[in-house]
Amino acid sequence: MGTLEVNVEVSARHVHLSQEDIEKLFGKGYELKKKKDIAGGFVAEERVTLTGPKRSMERVAILGPARKATQIELAATDARSLGVDAPIRLSGHTEGTPGIKITAANGNSVDTEEGCIVAQRHVHLTEEDAAKLGVEQNQVVELKIDTGMKRALTFGDVVCRIGGPATVVHLDTDEGNAACTGRACKGTVIAE
Ligand SMILES: [Zn+2]
Structure with a gap:
């Protein structure tokens, strides 16, 4: 993992x-x-x-x-x-x-x-980070967010989109609010 x-x-x-x-x-x-x-x-x-x-x-x-x-x-x-x-x-x-x-x-x-x-929640990954994580194009992973504001949350169904210039997760405002992210924060991608 x-x-x-x-x-x-x-x-x-x-x-x-x-x-x-x-x-x-x-x-x-x-x-x-x-x-x-x-x-x-x-x-x-x-x-x-x-x-x-x-x-x-x-x-x-x-x-x-x-x-x-x-x-x-x-x-x-x-x-x-x-x-x-x-x-x-x-x-x-x-x-x-x-x-x-x-x-x-x-x-x-x-x-x-x-x-x-x-929008389906997704993570853009550089080729390098995809290799580090050991994931393939369109693989589904989990994302854990804990901003310390008592709304720690692990999202399932996060789709890997490999080949971008930077590694970043894109969420919508419902997802962001559910995890208390504000405009931007850090998270942990977990791949099986
Ligand atoms: Zn995106």
Whole structure:
């Protein structure tokens, strides 16, 4: 059994947009404005409103650059509030998921046919750390978090995604709050 100390990051709800949807929302040939660099892309200055059958959520972040398909990443609590039955999926696997209405500040909107997911919790591993831990691509491991705030928790069903530039766990806000992580903390990955 291998263990590895890792950084844990918590992602709030956000959307990735296709170029087609960017243009429907912001105009022909539009490019998102970069507010802040993050691993693999950037946080855009623009924000959108999500409207589901039950309610709306304003000022939702857009992560750039444009993707092949629009994807709306929600915590399970968000999905329940909005009234969408978003399944747990790895990023990029949106086939057959529910859509949602996305509205820009200028009033333009797009009704996506699919794209709402609750992201499957996962750990990005460098090739080196994957070898150290003895895990293969898509192997499922556990993650233990204890921030000393009386919410120590071990998560199962953490999927290994090998080949990134850094080793980091990505959780959503429900998972982060359950373990009292705040925005970032340390955790231990445990592989059988
Ligand atoms: Zn990730």
